[in-house]
Amino acid sequence: MAALFLLAPLLSGCFGISLNSLPGAKADRSIQTGSIRADANQAATETVSDEMTVRNAVTSADLAALEGRSIPWANSYTGSAGVITMISENREDGRLCRQFQTTRHSYQGVSLLAGDACLLDNGQWVVLELGEKD
Numbered sequence: 001m002a003a004l005f006l007l008a009p010l011l012s013g014c015f016g017i018s019l020n021s022l023p024g025a026k027a028d029r030s031i032q033t034g035s036i037r038a039d040a041n042q043a044a045t046e047t048v049s050d051e052m053t054v055r056n057a058v059t060s061a062d063l064a065a066l067e068g069r070s071i072p073w074a075n076s077y078t079g080s081a082g083v084i085t086m087i088s089e090n091r092e093d094g095r096l097c098r099q100f101q102t103t104r105h106s107y108q109g110v111s112l113l114a115g116d117a118c119l120l121d122n123g124q125w126v127v128l129e130l131g132e133k134d
Helices: 004-017 040-060
Strands: 071-074 080-093 094-105 111-121 123-132
Touching: 040 071, 040 080, 040 094, 040 111, 071 123, 080 111
Parallel strands: none
Antiparallel strands: 071 080, 080 094, 094 111, 111 123
16 A cells, blocks of 8 residues: 555656646657658659569560469569569560560559560660550
C-alpha cells in the first residue's frame, strides 16, 4: 500500500500533463518526414528505371530455353515488379527487335504493358516503345 502511495504522484504526471498545457510548447513544423506523394520528376525517373529493368530482362532472355515460360522481374529501386508473359523476335528495318508484354505492379496500381526493344548498330538494346496494352 505504501508503494502505491509513493507511485501515485509519479503516475499522475504521465496522465495529467499534455504538450498543450506546457507554456511555450507547440509543434515543430520545420521537421518534415518522407512523403508517399511523388512529384512528376520522381515519377518519370521511376518509369525510366522500370523500363530499364524490363529491357534488361527481355534482351537477356534465351528465347529457345524459355519455351514460352514467363519471366518475373523486380526493381528494388522503385518497388515495382511484374511478369513478362510474351517475347517474340523479328527483324525490323534490318534490326533485331523483340516485342513483349509485361505486367507492372507498382504503388500506382497494376498495368498491362506492351513494348518493343531493338538492338542498335552499337550493340546496345533500346526500348523504342512501352505503353499500356489496348
